[in-house]
Amino acid sequence: MSFVLVDDHKMHIFRTGDKNKPKLVFMSASGTIAPVYDFRILYEKLQHEYRIIVIEKFGYGYSDLYEGPCDIDSLVSFQKQALEKAGEKGPFILLPHSMSGLEAIRWRQKYPEDVEAIIGLDMATPQTYKEWSPEQVARRIRFMKTMRKLNAYGLLFWLPINNRGLNKHQIRRHKLLKRRNAMNHCYVNEAAAVIRNAETVEAAGKIDCPILMFVSDGKQVSPHWIENEKRFAERMNAETVFLNCGHYIHHYESERISQMIKKYVRQICRKNPA
Numbered sequence: 001m002s003f004v005l006v007d008d009h010k011m012h013i014f015r016t017g018d019k020n021k022p023k024l025v026f027m028s029a030s031g032t033i034a035p036v037y038d039f040r041i042l043y044e045k046l047q048h049e050y051r052i053i054v055i056e057k058f059g060y061g062y063s064d065l066y067e068g069p070c071d072i073d074s075l076v077s078f079q080k081q082a083l084e085k086a087g088e089k090g091p092f093i094l095l096p097h098s099m100s101g102l103e104a105i106r107w108r109q110k111y112p113e114d115v116e117a118i119i120g121l122d123m124a125t126p127q128t129y130k131e132w133s134p135e136q137v138a139r140r141i142r143f144m145k146t147m148r149k150l151n152a153y154g155l156l157f158w159l160p161i162n163n164r165g166l167n168k169h170q171i172r173r174h175k176l177l178k179r180r181n182a183m184n185h186c187y188v189n190e191a192a193a194v195i196r197n198a199e200t201v202e203a204a205g206k207i208d209c210p211i212l213m214f215v216s217d218g219k220q221v222s223p224h225w226i227e228n229e230k231r232f233a234e235r236m237n238a239e240t241v242f243l244n245c246g247h248y249i250h251h252y253e254s255e256r257i258s259q260m261i262k263k264y265v266r267q268i269c270r271k272n273p274a
Contacts (some may be wrong), residue, residue, distance in 0.1 A: 001062060004085035006078050012036070012062040013086045014054040016047050016244035022093060022265055023051040024119075025083070029098030029196075029248075031144075031187045033161055034061040034177045039097075041165030042121075042250040051263070053088060056077050059186025061177060070189045071199035076107045080114065091116035093265065096123045098221075098247065099190070102197050108207040117210040117268050119261060122249050125232040128222050129198035148183035156182055159236055162251050210271075211238035212264050214257055220247040239264075 003010045014036040014150065024046060028035035036054045043052045058066040061083035067073065084090070091118050101123030108115040150156045161178050163171050213233055218225040226242075231241045241260060245252035 002086060003062075004082050006081045006085070007066070007234060008065040009058060009066040009068070011058060011078065011082045011088060012056040012066070013082055013088075014056070015052065015086070015088070015201075016043075017049075019051050019088075021049060021051045022166070022269065023053060023088065023090070024261075024265075025042060025051070025092045025094050026054045027094060027100035027103060028055075028057070029100060029181070029217040030190055031140055032060060034174055035179050036061050037166055037174045038162055038248075039171055039175075040170070041162075042254045042258060044165055045254060046261060049262065051088075053083070053092075054080060056185070059181060059184050061181070065181070065184055065186060067185050070186075070193040070197075072102060072106045072193075072200050073110065075103050075190075075197075076110060076224045079103070080107070080111060081104075082268065086097075090114040093117045093119060093183065093268070095119045095121055095261075097121040097250070099124050101125060101192065101195075102129070102201050105200050105207055106197075106204070107175060109201070109204045109208055112209070115209055117212070117265075118207075120211065120213040120215075120238075121257070122214060122221075122247055123217045125228050126198040126202035127228040127231060128225060129194050130202065131222065131224060131228075132195055134195070137195060139190055143185045144188050148188075151179065151182045154179075161246065163253055165254075204213075206236055210268055211236050213240045213261075214222065214240050214253075214260075215240055215242045216247050216249050217242075217244050236254070257270055 002013050026039045032038050035056050058065045085098050094104040104118050214228045243249050
């Protein structure tokens with residue numbers, strides 16, 4: 001395991017593959033227990049051709065349960081610092097899932113030299129969260145706090161976690177991390193900041209880099225998810241791939257997604273040779 005100190009707390013960065021290959025940086029959805037295990041079924045299909053990096057933010061995976069600031073610029077800065085301290089130099093191809101779509105967009109807005117492209121894994125767009133009301137966010141936070149109490153008493157054993165692509169040891173570790181991480185304060189604080197963060201990203205305007213968006217069937221997310229994905233893609237001149245599966249698309253369509261990622265990254269490399 002590889003840890004770096006960010007804001008005087010430990011953040012876990014998983015890395016595999018040749019450091020001289022294109023660098024794919026996986027960024028997790030809100031509340032994902034352990035990104036290093038959650039994304040494994042996808043990155044194991046890519047690790048022989050690319051440098052794979054999985055960032056586990058504070059409160060995720062093996063990183064500290066540190067309640068740092070959750071404004072979008074701090075979230076991006078912490079991840080940027082983590083990569084720098086781990087000796088990983090850009091440019092990077094960011095692969096955000098769900099809420100971390102905001103972070104990937106903001107990363108390109110603030111540090112364009114860092115981000116070569118974005119490959120969205122059913123990534124969220126600012127418009128989705130701009131449609132949320134403060135009451136909706138408050139209900140979500142109350143639910144998360146209730147689930148956290150249940151977890152503290154060992155009553156969240158029924159909460160499913162993804163075991164696809166994991167061996168017995170990894171499954172055991174994943175279950176232990178669920179007990180530690182599920183619905184922790186870091187997730188709650190991120191949820192509380194999401195509307196403001198979406199407004200910050202939206203106000204900064206469009207980004208100019210290659211974008212490929214894999215999109216779920218929308219049934220497990222917000223009512224206008226697919227419409228917002230299409231609207232964002234049109235505005236950013238992004239390519240889209242619509243999948244007939246749930247929100248954690250890498251669990252269901254890892255083979256198809258991995259093949260399309262390889263094709264897309266080859267196109268980017270041809271256009272922007274080192």
